[in-house]
Amino acid sequence: MSNESIRIRMTYAKLGNLRFIGHLDLQRLFERALRRTNLPLRYTQGFSPHMRINLASALPLGFVGQAEQMDFWLDQVIPLNEISSRLRTSLPAELILKDLQVIDNKQPSLQASLLSSEYEILLPADIDLQILKDRIGTLLAQDTLPVQRRKKTVDLKNLILDWQLLSVSPITILKISMKSSPLENGRPDEFLVLLGIDPADCLVTRTKLIFEEEE
Amino acid sequence: MQTINLHQLEKILYHVEKPGRYVGGEHNQILKDWDLVRTHVCLVFPDIYDIGQPNLGLAILYDILNQPPDILAERAFAPWHDLEAQLRENNIPLFSLESKHPLAQFDIIGLSLPYESLYTNALNVLDLAGIPLLASERGSEHPLIIAGGQACFNPEPMADFIDAFVIGEGEEVTLEFIHAFEALKQSGADRKALLQSLSTIPGVYVPSLYDVSYAQDDTITEVTPSNASVPAFVTKRIVSELPTHPTRLIVPNIETVHDRLSIEIMRGCTRGCRFCHAGIVSRPVRERPVSEILQIIEDGLAATGYEEIGLLSLSSSDHTQILELTKSVYEKFHDRKISVSLPSLRIASFSVALMDELRDIRPGGGFTLAPEAASPRMQAIINKPLDDAVFEETVRTIFEHGWLSLKLYYMIGLPGETMEDVQAILDAGKRVQAIGRQIRGNRVRIHLSVGNFIPKPHTPFQWYPLNSNDELQAKLDLLKTGLHRTGIKLSYNIPDNTLLEAWLSRGDRRLGQVIQRAWQLGAKFDAWGENDNMPLWRQAFTAIGVDSDFYAYRERGLEEILPWDHIHTGVTKAFLRRDLEWSKLGKTRRDCREQCYACGILDAFADKRPVSPLVYWGCP
Numbered sequence: 001m002s003n004e005s006i007r008i009r010m011t012y013a014k015l016g017n018l019r020f021i022g023h024l025d026l027q028r029l030f031e032r033a034l035r036r037t038n039l040p041l042r043y044t045q046g047f048s049p050h051m052r053i054n055l056a057s058a059l060p061l062g063f064v065g066q067a068e069q070m071d072f073w074l075d076q077v078i079p080l081n082e083i084s085s086r087l088r089t090s091l092p093a094e095l096i097l098k099d100l101q102v103i104d105n106k107q108p109s110l111q112a113s114l115l116s117s118e119y120e121i122l123l124p125a126d127i128d129l130q131i132l133k134d135r136i137g138t139l140l141a142q143d144t145l146p147v148q149r150r151k152k153t154v155d156l157k158n159l160i161l162d163w164q165l166l167s168v169s170p171i172t173i174l175k176i177s178m179k180s181s182p183l184e185n186g187r188p189d190e191f192l193v194l195l196g197i198d199p200a201d202c203l204v205t206r207t208k209l210i211f212e213e214e215e
Numbered sequence: 216m217q218t219i220n221l222h223q224l225e226k227i228l229y230h231v232e233k234p235g236r237y238v239g240g241e242h243n244q245i246l247k248d249w250d251l252v253r254t255h256v257c258l259v260f261p262d263i264y265d266i267g268q269p270n271l272g273l274a275i276l277y278d279i280l281n282q283p284p285d286i287l288a289e290r291a292f293a294p295w296h297d298l299e300a301q302l303r304e305n306n307i308p309l310f311s312l313e314s315k316h317p318l319a320q321f322d323i324i325g326l327s328l329p330y331e332s333l334y335t336n337a338l339n340v341l342d343l344a345g346i347p348l349l350a351s352e353r354g355s356e357h358p359l360i361i362a363g364g365q366a367c368f369n370p371e372p373m374a375d376f377i378d379a380f381v382i383g384e385g386e387e388v389t390l391e392f393i394h395a396f397e398a399l400k401q402s403g404a405d406r407k408a409l410l411q412s413l414s415t416i417p418g419v420y421v422p423s424l425y426d427v428s429y430a431q432d433d434t435i436t437e438v439t440p441s442n443a444s445v446p447a448f449v450t451k452r453i454v455s456e457l458p459t460h461p462t463r464l465i466v467p468n469i470e471t472v473h474d475r476l477s478i479e480i481m482r483g484c485t486r487g488c489r490f491c492h493a494g495i496v497s498r499p500v501r502e503r504p505v506s507e508i509l510q511i512i513e514d515g516l517a518a519t520g521y522e523e524i525g526l527l528s529l530s531s532s533d534h535t536q537i538l539e540l541t542k543s544v545y546e547k548f549h550d551r552k553i554s555v556s557l558p559s560l561r562i563a564s565f566s567v568a569l570m571d572e573l574r575d576i577r578p579g580g581g582f583t584l585a586p587e588a589a590s591p592r593m594q595a596i597i598n599k600p601l602d603d604a605v606f607e608e609t610v611r612t613i614f615e616h617g618w619l620s621l622k623l624y625y626m627i628g629l630p631g632e633t634m635e636d637v638q639a640i641l642d643a644g645k646r647v648q649a650i651g652r653q654i655r656g657n658r659v660r661i662h663l664s665v666g667n668f669i670p671k672p673h674t675p676f677q678w679y680p681l682n683s684n685d686e687l688q689a690k691l692d693l694l695k696t697g698l699h700r701t702g703i704k705l706s707y708n709i710p711d712n713t714l715l716e717a718w719l720s721r722g723d724r725r726l727g728q729v730i731q732r733a734w735q736l737g738a739k740f741d742a743w744g745e746n747d748n749m750p751l752w753r754q755a756f757t758a759i760g761v762d763s764d765f766y767a768y769r770e771r772g773l774e775e776i777l778p779w780d781h782i783h784t785g786v787t788k789a790f791l792r793r794d795l796e797w798s799k800l801g802k803t804r805r806d807c808r809e810q811c812y813a814c815g816i817l818d819a820f821a822d823k824r825p826v827s828p829l830v831y832w833g834c835p
Contacts (some may be wrong), residue, residue, distance in 0.1 A: 017240030021468045027237060029468055032520030033242070048579070049552055062229055068293055088519070092242045092468075199231035 004105075005042045005052070005073040008083065011099035014065040017093040029054075029092070034072060036090035039083060042073035056110035057117070057180055057210055060189065064205040071103065113212040114162055117180040119188045122203040123172040132172075133165060135195055147190045156194065159186030161176055174215035182211070217305055218315040227588055235469035236264035237298060238291070242466040243518065244718040245277070246313045247287040248370040253795045254397055256280055257311050257321040258286045259357075261328075261336035261372045262740075263538045263746045264292040268465065269473040271527070273327055278461035286393060289313040289321075293336045293740075294343070300380055302343060303339065306759065308752050309343035309592035318344035323356045323396065326377070327366040331719035332742035334373060335734040337362075341376070348731060350378050350423055352729070355406050359396065368451070368496050369672040369779040372719055374422035375727035378406075379413055381420075381449025382782055383496075384482075388418045406716040414445050418452035421445070427724060433765055435723065435776040442488070451496070455823045456830045457482060457503045462514040466521070475556070476483030476521040479503065480540070481528035485833050488587070489598045489798055493529055496784050500533075500808075500833035505540045511546060516553065525556045525577060531807075532561040532569060541572035554578040560588060561831065567612040581620030582613045588629060589639035595746045595801040596631055598794075606643075607650065614651045620660040621647060627690045628668040628682035628713075630798070637690045638667070640749065641697040647702055662704040665694060671720055672779045673786065675794035678771045684710040711749045715741060718752075723778035726766070728759045785819035808833045 014026070021029065031051050035039055043049035056069040074083075080100045087097050107113075123132075139145060140163075145156040160179040178186025189199035228234040249255065258276055260267030273290070280288035289311035302309065318324060318340075324396075328338050328781060338348050341360070347353050350360065362373065363381040370380040381388055382561060395416060399409045414421040424445045428437045440447055460478060467474065483500035484493070488787040498614065512524055526544075531537060544555055555576050562584050586601055588594045594601055599713035607681065613621060625640045644663045651659030667687050670679040682690075687710040698705050718726065732755035738748040756763045773792055780788065790813065797804070804812055811817070817824065817834055824832060 017238035018468065020234035020238050022235070027467045028470070029466075031522070032466055035520035035522065036517065038517070043552055051552075061234065062225075090242075092240065094240055200226045212523075 005075060006077055007071055007073050007103045007105050007107075008080075009069060009071050009101045009110075010087070010097065011067055011069050012091075013096040013098060014059060014066075014068055014094070015096065016093065016094040019062050019064055024060075025135050027053065027055060029095075030070065030072075032081065032090070033087070033090045033095070037083070037086040039078060039086060040075040042075050054109055054111070055138045057114055057185075058211065060204075061204060062199070062204070063119075064203065066205055066207050067098065067152070067209060068206070069209055071110060099168075108212075109171055111182055112210070113181075114180050114209060115212055116210045117178055117186070117206050118175070118177045118208040118210070120205045120207050121174040121188060121192065122205075123174055123197065124201045125170050127197070129165065129167050129172060130176075131141075132195065136163065139194055143192075145194060147194070154190075156186065156190055159184055160191065177210075217317075218360070218550045219310045219317055221315060222791075223307060224315065225303060227298070227307070231297040233265075233469055236292065237294065237312065239315075241464045241468050242520075244313060244465055245281045245287075247281070247284075249287070249314055249316065252287045253285040254287075255316075255321045256286065256323045256325055257291055257318055257392070258288055258325045259291045259318070259327065259337075259340055260338045261293045261326060261333045263295050264467075265469070265471045267292045267327070267470050268467050269471045269475075269477065270327065271477050271479060272329065274461050274464050274477075276325065276385055276389060277465070278463070279386065280393070281787045283390070288325075289316070291340070293340055296740075300338075301342065305329050305835045308345050309340060312520055318488045319358065322400075323393070324360050326360065326362040326372070327364050328362050328366045329588045330742070331366050331372075331716055332718055333366075334730050335739045335741055335748075336518065337373070338376060338731065338734045339739045345514055346769060347641055348376055350376060353378070353406065355409075359409070361392070365493065365496065366720065368492070368782055368784065369720060369722075370420055370422060370782065371427075371724040371778045372722040372726040372730060374724040375731070377422065378410060379419050379421045381452070382418050382449055384453050385508070385782075386437060386454050388416065391416055392419065398763045408706075411442075411444070411534050418449065420449040422724070425781070427578075429725075433762075434772070435778060438776065448781040448783050450785065450819060453499075453785075453820055453823055454501070460503070460507075460511045460515075462511055463518045466517065466519045469489045473525065474521075475523035476512070476515045476519055477525045477527055478508060478515065480508055480526045480531065481534045483833070484529040485533065485597050486504065486530060486558065486806055487794075487804050487812075489596070489675040489794060490587070490629065490668055490671070492674055495673050495786050497529065498784070498786060498814065499820070501829070502536075502560070502831045502833075503828075505543060507535045508540060509543055512544065516548075522552065523554045523556065525558070527558070529559060530561060531557050531559045532563065532566050537569060538572070541569045545572055545576060547565070547576065549574070550578050558583065561582070562606055562609050564605075564609055564612045565623060567609065567616055571594075571616060581622055581662070582618045582779060583622045584609070585622060585624035586643070587626050588636070589625060589634045589643040592801065593629060593632060593639070596798050596802050597626075597629060598798065598803050600643070600803050607646070610647050610650050610656065614654040614659065617656055619651075620662070621651065622662040622664060623647065624664050624666065626666050626668045626696075628687050630668075630670075630676055632682075632690075637693050640695070641694055644698065644703050645701060648701065660704070661702075662706070663694070664700070665705065665707045667692070667708050667710060669713060669717045669720060672777070673782075673784050675791045675798060677777065677791065678773060678775075678795065680770050681714065681767045683768065684714060687713065687738070712742065714767055715749065715752060717762055721778075722766050722833075724760055729761055732758055783819065785814075785816045787815035790814045808835065811835050 042052045052073045053072040059065045146153045159179045164175040166173045192199045251580045361379045362377045365382045410421045430436045483497045483501045648661045736751040738751045
């Protein structure tokens with residue numbers, strides 16, 4: 001075993017039933033799927049070694065992820081197409097491998113460089129486009145949009161970077177871009193609640209993670 | 216056939232805790248095309264997913280039933296209160312995890328009943344599925360409701376609700392049953408003819424085909440088959456040798472109680488502890504050879520990616536090749552970053568040596584021993600003799616070999632127990648702590664886990680009454696007071712929980728109405744928490760006019776017909792009586808591999824005993 005580990009970045013989609021699996025459970029699910037690949041996975045040193053994996057950002061329960069990312073590490077170089085074919089057989093049907101890349105170990109962690117996320121929200125069919133547009137306009141014209149999260153209050157306005165309504169009858173989609181750093185994390189479902197829409201009536205898809213540009 | 220409204224389901228899943236319990240989609244789940252399959256079976260474990268999914272029996276049946284291409288087996292579990300409320304509010308019937316079909320659309324529902332506290336949950340599941348609870352109210356348009364599992368060795372309390380019980384081991388009888396069912400259905404047999412015919416399959420018990428009559432004093436006078444072709448008694452099914460073990464186990468997406476690759480290394484036990492229900496009903500001993508276990512681990516790890524394996528049996532150190540097994544497991548798997556648990560070890564230094572073999576691949580934490588009784592007198596009564604010197608040496612070895620934490624299982628409420636016997640448990644705990652401290656200092660942790668004895672059907676103690684709540688409480692108080700400020704941890708069961716389990720495990724079919732009433736009053740998840748359901752149960756007994764003490768607190772006559780007498784485990788009632796007599800005399804039996812005590816197993820299963828000396832049964 002060489003000391004230098006190989007960092008692999010995987011882009012994947014999380015769909016269907018797996019939308020209802022939380023972040024910690026997803027992490028365990030990845031560990032087991034990776035074990036099934038029989039790849040030379042890198043573990044932490046010490047008394048109880050753990051597989052080295054690193055997920056970019058927790059996806060809230062119920063959301064679809066189209067381009068989620070995670071890093072894992074190998075002890076030796078394996079061709080990407082080999083890794084890819086092993087992963088495809090070991091991942092559950094509703095976790096879809098989209099891309100693999102080798103990443104320099106010196107690069108910062110996914111969490112540390114994550115800036116924002118883009119979402120597409122499929123709104124209920126009976127929504128009135130004009131009323132919704134006005135409602136969004138009114139909301140964002142306010143100085144702050146405070147929402148309660150457990151014990152603290154967060155200003156949602158500060159977390160919304162951009163938005164856009166697309167409508168091709170009978171489908172209405174709200175595209176929204178929100179901050180996604182560990183300290184400032186926007187939740188589109190909170191915005192839906194402010195709009196008077198039950199998030200359970202929508203399908204929220206995170207379409208893209210935006211990271212800090214490399215030097 | 217229609218699935219439930221998936222859009223509606225997704226909507227309500229936003230409002231429940233751990234929605235992953237209800238969606239399926241796990242690795243190794245089997246999803247067949249509903250319309251291309253002839254017979255649809257839903258395996259129902261009426262507890263929450265987190266507890267039910269790791270059950271190995273469920274995995275075995277899922278594997279067997281899904282092998283033939285024209286049968287499918289899916290799963291369902293009891294929904295937690297939050298989802299139940301949503302299902303009822305939105306009129307969504309309970310559904311299977313795989314294809315999301317309502318339970319009522321399956322041909323057969325197989326209920327797993329490993330413990331009695333699931334009875335009200337089983338009724339709740341049927342109700343949520345929109346299926347009539349009473350077998351007498353179901354017809355050909357409803358699924359056939361069958362049940363199996365350890366609690367079914369006394370099927371009588373659930374007799375009103377179940378069409379057919381499968382008694383004993385399910386591996387061989389399950390497909391026999393399904394094939395008979397398919398042939399009968401094709402012939403156009405109605406529900407009555409179907410059940411009549413299924414009752415002739417060995418191991419199948421159709422309770423509606425038996426009449427029970429009672430004497431003035433409420434004891435049973437007779438259990439009679441309703442016609443000549445129904446067998447007078449039903450003998451459990453067994454397999455000659457342990458069948459192929461499933462390896463493509465479903466890997467849960469959410470955390471469950473035993474999140475690991477479980478492997479049954481041996482079935483049955485030869486020790487003959489007189490309180491032990493499993494020890495009687497799972498006879499004879501059948502071992503899985505080491506080479507086969509190693510292959511199962513290899514294939515199982517590849518198919519699941521699990522990081523822990525559990526080597527399961529009633530008494531692991533009694534596997535004849537256990538040392539070879541632990542050595543080979545270490546050699547083959549120690550560099551795979553997995554851990555191995557080996558529960559149910561006997562009290563002997565040998566057990567510590569076994570754990571030593573697994574060195575750095577055993578799960579962290581403590582060592583567990585189960586003396587069950589502490590005084591030599593009590594140990595003789597229950598036939599679990601333990602030499603004091605051996606006990607101390609084992610404890611010493613455990614601490615010397617690096618463990619810091621030791622958990623000891625004991626029972627209170629055993630037949631003939633006095634306060635001195637309970638005091639002996641206390642003394643044993645303190646002695647063990649002193650030994651530990653002497654070797655490892657103040658870091659040692661001692662944990663006494665004390666269970667309340669229930670006289671279970673088919674055991675030599677089946678005739679004894681249960682200790683009253685007051686008696687149990689007095690014994691618990693003695694332990695609590697005695698352990699105060701010693702640093703020894705005590706865990707125990709609430710006497711009310713024990714009483715409920717005693718009613719349900721020792722009852723006859725008159726209890727059916729009580730169970731139904733208790734459920735109507737709101738009882739479910741009866742093993743949870745501080746048992747808030749007890750007032751509901753007392754109310755149900757009163758309403759139906761059944762005396763609960765009759766089942767729990769009455770010493771039963773040796774000649775009495777017991778509610779479960781027509782269910783045969785292979786161990787004869789004559790043997791149980793003799794063993795009870797021996798217990799009263801303080802006489803112990805040795806491991807029955809050393810000497811046969813003619814319990815009846817060899818006679819009952821003469822045709823099943825393997826001729827090949829390679830298949831180990833333990834019986835001399």
